[in-house]
Amino acid sequence: MPVITIDDRQIEVAPGDTVMDAAHRAGIYIPHFCYHKKLSIAASCRMCLVEVEKVPKPLPACATPATDGMVVRTHSDKAVTAQKGVMEFLLINHPLDCPICDQGGECMLQDIAVGYGGIASRYAEPKRVVKEKDLGPLVATDMTRCIHCSRCVRFGQEIAGIMELGMPGRGEHTEVMPFLESQVTSELSGNVIDLCPVGALTSKPFRYSARPWELSRRKSVSPHDGLGSNLAVHVKDGKVFRFLPLENEAVNECWLADRDRYSYQALNSEERVTRPMVRQGSDWVEVDWQKALAQAAGALKVIHDTHGGEAIGFLASPHQTLEELYLTRQLAGALGCENIDTRLDVADFSADGKLAGIPWLGMPVADLDKLDRVLLVGSSVRKEQPLIAQRLRQAVKRGARLNVVHAADDDLLCRVANKLIAKPSAWVNALAQIANALRESGKDVGAVASDVSGVAVSDAARRVAESLVSGERKAVFLGGLASQHPNAAQLHSLAQAIAQATGAALGFLVSAANQVGAALAGCRPGANGRNAQRMLAEPRKAYVLLGVEPTLDHEPAAQAESALESAELVVLLTAFKVKAMDYAHVVLPIAPFTETAGAFVNMEGRLQAFNGVVPPQGEARPAWKVLRVLGNQLQLSDFDYDSAESVRKAALPEGEDGIAARLDNGICALPVTHLQAGDGVERLGETPIYQLDPLVRRAPALQATQVAADAAVCWANGALIQRLGLSVDRPVRVVQDSGESVLKLGRDDRLPEDVVRVAACHRLTTRLGERFGALRLEKM
Amino acid sequence: MSLLSPSIKVCSWTQEHDNPASLETYVANGGYEALKKILAEKTPAEQIVEQVKISALRGRGGAGFPTGLKWSFMPRNFQGDKYIVCNTDEGEPGTFKDRDIIEFNPHQLIEGMVIAGYTLGAKAGYNYIHGEIFELYESWERALGEARRAGYLGKNILGSDWDFDLHAFHGYGAYICGEETALLESIEGKKGQPRFKPPFPASYGLYGKPTTINNTETLASIPWIMRHGGQAFLELGKPNNGGAKLFSVSGHVNKPGNYEIALGTPFGELLEMAGGVRDGHKLKAVIPGGSSAPVLPADIMMDCTLDFDSIAKAGSMLGSGAVIVMDETVCMVRALERLAYFYFEESCGQCTPCREGTGWMYRVIHRIENGQGRPGDLDLLMDVGTNIAGRTICALGDAAVGPVHSFIKHFRKEFEYHIEHKKCLVGG
Numbered sequence A: 001m002p003v004i005t006i007d008d009r010q011i012e013v014a015p016g017d018t019v020m021d022a023a024h025r026a027g028i029y030i031p032h033f034c035y036h037k038k039l040s041i042a043a044s045c046r047m048c049l050v051e052v053e054k055v056p057k058p059l060p061a062c063a064t065p066a067t068d069g070m071v072v073r074t075h076s077d078k079a080v081t082a083q084k085g086v087m088e089f090l091l092i093n094h095p096l097d098c099p100i101c102d103q104g105g106e107c108m109l110q111d112i113a114v115g116y117g118g119i120a121s122r123y124a125e126p127k128r129v130v131k132e133k134d135l136g137p138l139v140a141t142d143m144t145r146c147i148h149c150s151r152c153v154r155f156g157q158e159i160a161g162i163m164e165l166g167m168p169g170r171g172e173h174t175e176v177m178p179f180l181e182s183q184v185t186s187e188l189s190g191n192v193i194d195l196c197p198v199g200a201l202t203s204k205p206f207r208y209s210a211r212p213w214e215l216s217r218r219k220s221v222s223p224h225d226g227l228g229s230n231l232a233v234h235v236k237d238g239k240v241f242r243f244l245p246l247e248n249e250a251v252n253e254c255w256l257a258d259r260d261r262y263s264y265q266a267l268n269s270e271e272r273v274t275r276p277m278v279r280q281g282s283d284w285v286e287v288d289w290q291k292a293l294a295q296a297a298g299a300l301k302v303i304h305d306t307h308g309g310e311a312i313g314f315l316a317s318p319h320q321t322l323e324e325l326y327l328t329r330q331l332a333g334a335l336g337c338e339n340i341d342t343r344l345d346v347a348d349f350s351a352d353g354k355l356a357g358i359p360w361l362g363m364p365v366a367d368l369d370k371l372d373r374v375l376l377v378g379s380s381v382r383k384e385q386p387l388i389a390q391r392l393r394q395a396v397k398r399g400a401r402l403n404v405v406h407a408a409d410d411d412l413l414c415r416v417a418n419k420l421i422a423k424p425s426a427w428v429n430a431l432a433q434i435a436n437a438l439r440e441s442g443k444d445v446g447a448v449a450s451d452v453s454g455v456a457v458s459d460a461a462r463r464v465a466e467s468l469v470s471g472e473r474k475a476v477f478l479g480g481l482a483s484q485h486p487n488a489a490q491l492h493s494l495a496q497a498i499a500q501a502t503g504a505a506l507g508f509l510v511s512a513a514n515q516v517g518a519a520l521a522g523c524r525p526g527a528n529g530r531n532a533q534r535m536l537a538e539p540r541k542a543y544v545l546l547g548v549e550p551t552l553d554h555e556p557a558a559q560a561e562s563a564l565e566s567a568e569l570v571v572l573l574t575a576f577k578v579k580a581m582d583y584a585h586v587v588l589p590i591a592p593f594t595e596t597a598g599a600f601v602n603m604e605g606r607l608q609a610f611n612g613v614v615p616p617q618g619e620a621r622p623a624w625k626v627l628r629v630l631g632n633q634l635q636l637s638d639f640d641y642d643s644a645e646s647v648r649k650a651a652l653p654e655g656e657d658g659i660a661a662r663l664d665n666g667i668c669a670l671p672v673t674h675l676q677a678g679d680g681v682e683r684l685g686e687t688p689i690y691q692l693d694p695l696v697r698r699a700p701a702l703q704a705t706q707v708a709a710d711a712a713v714c715w716a717n718g719a720l721i722q723r724l725g726l727s728v729d730r731p732v733r734v735v736q737d738s739g740e741s742v743l744k745l746g747r748d749d750r751l752p753e754d755v756v757r758v759a760a761c762h763r764l765t766t767r768l769g770e771r772f773g774a775l776r777l778e779k780m
Numbered sequence B: 001m002s003l004l005s006p007s008i009k010v011c012s013w014t015q016e017h018d019n020p021a022s023l024e025t026y027v028a029n030g031g032y033e034a035l036k037k038i039l040a041e042k043t044p045a046e047q048i049v050e051q052v053k054i055s056a057l058r059g060r061g062g063a064g065f066p067t068g069l070k071w072s073f074m075p076r077n078f079q080g081d082k083y084i085v086c087n088t089d090e091g092e093p094g095t096f097k098d099r100d101i102i103e104f105n106p107h108q109l110i111e112g113m114v115i116a117g118y119t120l121g122a123k124a125g126y127n128y129i130h131g132e133i134f135e136l137y138e139s140w141e142r143a144l145g146e147a148r149r150a151g152y153l154g155k156n157i158l159g160s161d162w163d164f165d166l167h168a169f170h171g172y173g174a175y176i177c178g179e180e181t182a183l184l185e186s187i188e189g190k191k192g193q194p195r196f197k198p199p200f201p202a203s204y205g206l207y208g209k210p211t212t213i214n215n216t217e218t219l220a221s222i223p224w225i226m227r228h229g230g231q232a233f234l235e236l237g238k239p240n241n242g243g244a245k246l247f248s249v250s251g252h253v254n255k256p257g258n259y260e261i262a263l264g265t266p267f268g269e270l271l272e273m274a275g276g277v278r279d280g281h282k283l284k285a286v287i288p289g290g291s292s293a294p295v296l297p298a299d300i301m302m303d304c305t306l307d308f309d310s311i312a313k314a315g316s317m318l319g320s321g322a323v324i325v326m327d328e329t330v331c332m333v334r335a336l337e338r339l340a341y342f343y344f345e346e347s348c349g350q351c352t353p354c355r356e357g358t359g360w361m362y363r364v365i366h367r368i369e370n371g372q373g374r375p376g377d378l379d380l381l382m383d384v385g386t387n388i389a390g391r392t393i394c395a396l397g398d399a400a401v402g403p404v405h406s407f408i409k410h411f412r413k414e415f416e417y418h419i420e421h422k423k424c425l426v427g428g
């Protein structure tokens, strides 16, 4: 290996390393602004100038290849003179308004100026002033502070996949700005705040609320999508002030999706419930914990004693912790109840009992960027899994071929090799085509061979098959929409056949932070139990709801609503005021993830434990404690846990090591019957990115985004709009089953003519039916 | 005169003919003969590069880099596309020679580019033409059409089974787009700002492919070299400074214009050709190689011969060969203010020292010129310049500093007078 010398230390370097890489490895700090390990090299700020022996001029460490025998000095007179010269230039037009700048205290310019800046400025001319830009509700600007490092611009081009910020103008007139006054709408936009070394880009919701040095940093794990991004939670006086990414190369790298970054706002929302309450007639009365728990336990016991355990239904959220879900499971079991589930968004449970194990990603998250071939089935991946989409984008950049089966030809901000865009009821047929193409080319597609052999294969399907046959590292992924599909099990079965025939891994892009953990904790119906769907379709006498909002988490919402309405008892464990309170009898206020210890198991089976970062608000209590006391009240044995760790131990006796053996995406092949697509126009009902769970639903900044506003629009292809004589931007009546909603109509020609995109899990569409059912648009 | 005779007029000879730009004129005087011979004899590329090396042809775009050496950097056995690019951005203040080549002798440039394309194994060539001379962009396109129809360009050139084509590309007038890597970015449709080097264009150039970039005059000299041999070209000039070169003489002379003379000619002779300093005035200073070149006082300049080495020895550079002549009426503060403003406005803004430093220097000089100078300003200017020079991505940073340092060095008294008396020493 080549060796270079930096500041008298010998460092081995790999081919392609720069001087900066080598210094990093040896722990030698070289001041820098434009350099960032995840971005391309700009070599423009010039802060990293160092002296290289035998070279007359100082060279930028970030861009200078480290070659064998090179002798570098980062602190020689020559290097420091150059660095100080650059620092002086950076400061002459910088406003130096640190006392009123939100970046103060965590500003690279401030920090480096301490070491390299002068005491007073030699610059006596007028300073530059730059007009402010409106980037939307998430990112605030103070463009006069910009030092033109271009990190934000490169982030858009290289990581987010969309260049929403550019740098028009020349010389001193160079300005960072969005394209034609538009706002920044990328689902990863908040990362530019972390990247910006100065206070030019800061967090709008966090603005002026606290100083970085007043905040303590605590570790946590994001409770939203199945990735489980690692968080640095900043707290002060028992209150959460913001979420920042905690770097973890194997999970979120150094990024956060906007959903993970801004959901903290909900923690301090007015909608928190912080006192136990019991219903008296149509009123809610605040009571102490003892009374509330006694009432809940007593009422559950009555139902159990009169109707048996099967009269109760336990619905829990897959965004709750492993410990909470495990105790819920124990409680149900002790009551002789096998009706327990966390899959409120699933419509087809026919795979239950036919699975080899717990559905998971099928590979480590970090391997996604190394894939050569991918088939993505039924996933609005940018919205479902913003950072997984980012990893796939990096894979495509490295040459991977991405194939897509979806109902919308959405822009994934990377090159898509082949796509089959068809309405949801045609997806089984689409996968059958791919399977049949493989069969025809001599591949063994196993048990589905005879079912698919009659399916006519389109050119696109054949190209997908060819693409998957080539390449080394490959995967077939079933997205959130595929899991929510009315024929999810057949899609699963076909995806397995395709994966096996091509040597690809099979994986699920698991939608919720702890869906894998829920399965590990046993939050699944027993052999005689009812799944989430049946629990609501066949109303129970009593429901215990943990962290769920059934009228938003389940489709059709009306079914959930009438089941709850008719119940004799609804016990609600919730952190927020929710619609279900209209039907509930006891409200037990629980702590959100920041106020309790717990763990999530992410889509790759990674167990990520965390502690509470602030005390619970008001009388709210960690749900694992609430459930434990409920168990005690019901005189259940083995319910004497004294910590979240002890619950975790009971839930996973073998700890993290035992998890991998339980993960398996295998399915006993099912008959493929849904080869015929339905007639007419169909709904594409996605859970909008900012409606995933109770927390994000209550984050005002996320709700103020254009993306959130777009989710409230009914989107249709221009040809359909014309055929039906409808007008864009006007209200349209959306009719499905017996319900209807009035929504604004938008035009999106990336949708096929027979697909209409109407969000599910949205307060404006709760009157409608299934996510993917037939649907009609009517003129108002 | 013509290409047939080994005369001093390497690039400008067609101007002595009627219809100088026409294909007929060019062909009637020996044009395209060099190309024909190369294609007929399948001359090995190494031999051509060798002749260019012997000729001691040095880049006419400003840096004076030996062209043969530059050509030898192109990877010979690279699998994939390669490009040759001609730099007709000609943005350097004082320079107006390349436009004359396009206007009066386009076919010699075409022939030079085709020979370069053949030698370097390029798939195609681009000529990047300054955005503010649009008529020339159109006349260049006409010349390309003529050459294509005559079989000198396009598929199966002169029946040789070899394909090569040239394309015109026009910029929008940004000076920085004359810097070779900014020019490449601009052709690629991006914002014209220089790339960090390494990698150099010979390994990572246009669209990431090996690329050679040469100035218009450099490429237009190639047919002459191939016709008469590298040695003949070298002998036109002096050792290490082969050939003749176009000098754009402007400023206080009686007959400003382009003059093609042998490298090594004494400056006094060029001044004479240009009609001498305007009547009744005397020479004060000369910028010998375009606005980026340090200024030289009259006495030093009168001792120089016009070639790369002599001017470099005198502390300036031959640059693009733009000779800006100033007589005693010129206020050096005012002249420097104008130059500093140019670099301030033309900095691409990418790297910190140039973006911030050019504005700083301009503002200080502007103050001095306007009677607001302060003691210490000159040392500050020298220091700011030192902090820019050699620390930027491209040479525009150095170019901006050259005038500031040299004007203050040679004419410090005038600056001090301005600061002290709040008025001009020249003209009162």
Ligand SMILES: Cc1cc2nc3c(=O)[nH]c(=O)nc-3n(C[C@H](O)[C@H](O)[C@H](O)COP(=O)(O)O)c2cc1C
Pocket (backbone or CB within 6 Å): B058, B059, B060, B061, B062, B063, B064, B065, B067, B070, B087, B088, B089, B090, B091, B092, B175, B176, B177, B178, B179, B180, B181, B213, B214, B215, B216, B218, B219, B394, B395, B396, B399
């Ligand atoms: C700011 C700047 C502007 C330049 N402008 C020009 C130009 O207008 N024309 C040109 O030929 N070279 C220009 N150059 C030099 C080119 O970068 C390059 O060196 C030249 O085109 C190479 O050709 P040559 O070797 O034939 O001289 C410029 C360089 C800089 C730094």
Ligand code: SF4
Pocket (backbone or CB within 6 Å): A145, A146, A147, A148, A149, A150, A151, A152, A153, A176, A195, A196, A197, A198, A200, A201
């Ligand atoms: S806004 Fe911030 S990140 Fe973007 S270029 Fe300016 S200083 Fe860099």
Ligand code: SF4
Pocket (backbone or CB within 6 Å): B176, B193, B194, B346, B347, B348, B349, B350, B351, B352, B354, B355, B392, B393, B394, B395, B396, B397
């Ligand atoms: S030196 Fe000036 S022109 Fe050249 S890259 Fe830097 S800022 Fe741009």
Ligand code: FES
Pocket (backbone or CB within 6 Å): A031, A032, A033, A034, A035, A042, A043, A044, A045, A046, A047, A048, A049, A060, A061, A062, A063
């Ligand atoms: S960090 Fe190297 S030039 Fe900016």
